[in-house]
Amino acid sequence: METWQLLEYAAWGVSALLGLFMVIDWLKTDTTYSEDVLTSSREGELEAMTEEHKI
Amino acid sequence: MANTDITSKEMDGMGPHGTVVGLLRVLGPAHVWALGVGIVLVGEYMGWNFAVGKGGAYAALIACWFAGILYTCVAMIDSEVTSTVAAAGGQYTQAKHIVGPLMAFNVGLYLTFAYTMLEAANAITAGYLISVVASMTGYAGELDQRPFIIMVIMFLAWLNYRGVLATLTFNLVITAIAFVAIIVLFLSTSGILGGGIMQHAALMEGHELPYGWIGVLAAMHFGLWYYLGIEGTTQAAEEVRSPARALPFGTLAGIMTLLIAATLTWYVCSGILPWEYLGDGVDGAVAPLFSAAQLSGSNALVWLLGIGTLFATLASANGCINDASRAWFAMGRDKYLPGWFGAVHPKYRTPYRSIIFLVPIALIFALGAPLDQVITFSILSGLLEYTFMPLNVILFRKKWPLNSIKRGYEHPFHPLPAIVLLCLCGITFFAVFLGYGTQLIAMIGFYIVVSLWFHFWRYRFVNRGTQFTMPWPKPQGY
Numbered sequence: 384m385e386t387w388q389l390l391e392y393a394a395w396g397v398s399a400l401l402g403l404f405m406v407i408d409w410l411k412t413d414t415t416y417s418e419d420v421l422t423s424s425r426e427g428e429l430e431a432m433t434e435e436h437k438i
Numbered sequence: 439m440a441n442t443d444i445t446s447k448e449m450d451g452m453g454p455h456g457t458v459v460g461l462l463r464v465l466g467p468a469h470v471w472a473l474g475v476g477i478v479l480v481g482e483y484m485g486w487n488f489a490v491g492k493g494g495a496y497a498a499l500i501a502c503w504f505a506g507i508l509y510t511c512v513a514m515i516d517s518e519v520t521s522t523v524a525a526a527g528g529q530y531t532q533a534k535h536i537v538g539p540l541m542a543f544n545v546g547l548y549l550t551f552a553y554t555m556l557e558a559a560n561a562i563t564a565g566y567l568i569s570v571v572a573s574m575t576g577y578a579g580e581l582d583q584r585p586f587i588i589m590v591i592m593f594l595a596w597l598n599y600r601g602v603l604a605t606l607t608f609n610l611v612i613t614a615i616a617f618v619a620i621i622v623l624f625l626s627t628s629g630i631l632g633g634g635i636m637q638h639a640a641l642m643e644g645h646e647l648p649y650g651w652i653g654v655l656a657a658m659h660f661g662l663w664y665y666l667g668i669e670g671t672t673q674a675a676e677e678v679r680s681p682a683r684a685l686p687f688g689t690l691a692g693i694m695t696l697l698i699a700a701t702l703t704w705y706v707c708s709g710i711l712p713w714e715y716l717g718d719g720v721d722g723a724v725a726p727l728f729s730a731a732q733l734s735g736s737n738a739l740v741w742l743l744g745i746g747t748l749f750a751t752l753a754s755a756n757g758c759i760n761d762a763s764r765a766w767f768a769m770g771r772d773k774y775l776p777g778w779f780g781a782v783h784p785k786y787r788t789p790y791r792s793i794i795f796l797v798p799i800a801l802i803f804a805l806g807a808p809l810d811q812v813i814t815f816s817i818l819s820g821l822l823e824y825t826f827m828p829l830n831v832i833l834f835r836k837k838w839p840l841n842s843i844k845r846g847y848e849h850p851f852h853p854l855p856a857i858v859l860l861c862l863c864g865i866t867f868f869a870v871f872l873g874y875g876t877q878l879i880a881m882i883g884f885y886i887v888v889s890l891w892f893h894f895w896r897y898r899f900v901n902r903g904t905q906f907t908m909p910w911p912k913p914q915g916y
Contacts, residue, residue: 385577385579386577387572387575387577387579387581388579391581391582391585391586392585394585394586394588394589395585395588395589397589397592397593398585398588398589398592398593401589401592401593401595401596402592402797404596405595405596405599405790405793405794405797406794408599408790409790409791409794412783412784412785412790416459416784418781419458420458420459420784421459421781421782421784422771422777422778422780422781422782423457423458423459423460423782424457424459424460424461424771424780424781424782425457425460425771425904425907426525426526426527426531426676426768426771426907427525427907427908427909
């Protein structure tokens with residue numbers, strides 16, 4: 384088998400592993416933390432803190 | 439699992455608005471530069487040369503500089519507004535605060551489509567480049583490009599998933615190498631180091647403007663390719679340590695880098711390659727800088743520019759994943775899209791659901807759509823976004839004049855850059871209409887349909903009260 388054919392298989396394998404990593408981690412994260420925590424991000428925190436410091 | 443328990447009763451959250459898990463502020467001006475230039479530099483390596491095919495080498499140079507003015511206006515306007523509205527989503531967030539929800543929804547979609555399409559186009563290009571390497575190394579068979587296209591998207595999505603600092607540091611390194619490669623090619627072929635091989639006079643004589651001034655107008659469409667994506671620096675706004683300093687610094691340094699890279703690219707390629715070959719990006723010079731390096735006779739330059747081409751492609755795809763996911767995330771956070779997309783990973787502090795959601799979409803376009811259509815959709819979405827910018831900055835200055843809010847950067851000669859940008863956008867729309875009228879009309883039709891959907895259905899779910907979080911004074915006249 385030629386090197387480039389091996390590289391093709393390696394690329395399929397690496398893609399599958401990386402995809403699997405993301406999906407497993409995603410499911411693990413979603414089941415470990417509550418939705419309120421995960422979606423608690425709000426914009427403008429830095430600006431609001433700067434404002435508070437002035438006060 | 440996270441190393442620290444972020445749900446602990448002792449921790450009272452990250453910020454006054456109640457953020458428990460937010461994006462990480464770790465980036466500096468160099469990362470902003472790497473994000474902006476990284477997305478764009480692939481346009482110097484390939485794509486811009488279609489402008490030569492439309493109107494000849496001089497037309498491509500005129501387009502290069504006019505598009506340069508357009509993007510300098512974009513960079514200046516963006517620097518002022520984003521250093522003030524420093525939140526993920528970039529122009530989407532600007533539109534939300536300054537214009538209104540419907541504009542914001544549209545701009546958010548422009549951003550997501552422009553970057554996701556560009557990511558797909560880059561992955562297709564990377565697959566093609568790897569097949570070229572295979573044939574150069576003597577592989578006789580037909581290389582299956584699909585596993586390499588998929589690997590590029592999966593690897594970069596994984597990198598983005600794992601954290602923004604590593605993602606943009608990676609971009610900084612590969613973008614810098616790709617930029618240095620252009621400089622080295624220029625120095626080696628122009629006669630500054632060693633013998634020069636430039637033949638501008640001989641190659642252009644009698645072909646100054648082969649299609650006249652209408653060719654110059656048509657070249658504007660691909661003139662955008664030299665700089666398309668520099669406005670992406672704004673998406674890093676919520677992850678930079680000092681938005682007021684890093685965003686203007688990174689963005690303006692980025693546009694200066696690109697003006698230099700674009701001009702050098704034109705000079706080198708038009709001085710080595712005949713315009714008929716250079717202007718044919720399909721059967722002729724697919725990667726013109728690489729073709730120029732091949733004609734230089736130096737193996738070292740061939741390798742350097744080959745690596746530069748691949749790195750520029752990867753940097754662009756990487757930056758696009760970063761930007762598309764931030765825009766999608768910001769829209770989810772405000773409930774312009776399902777709030778589920780507004781989640782941040784508690785350990786990696788990235789918008790992980792948005793990153794994962796956009797992977798299959800990029801794969802569908804990368805594996806199932808023709809490259810030129812994907813690129814055109816990306817350019818058109820970008821162009822709609824640039825048309826929004828001058829209107830946005832005029833309203834911004836009107837509602838919040840210079841003495842009302844402190845800006846990180848104040849762009850000069852207002853409203854001249856806004857007017858110039860609006861005029862150049864009008865010219866470019868006409869240029870696009872000449873070549874891709876059907877796609878332009880189809881895409882505007884698409885945005886009208888989704889606007890109606892947003893207005894009559896989706897808007898009821900939007901966080902109307904909490905979406906405006908900047909501690910600004912009331913706008914003038916309200």
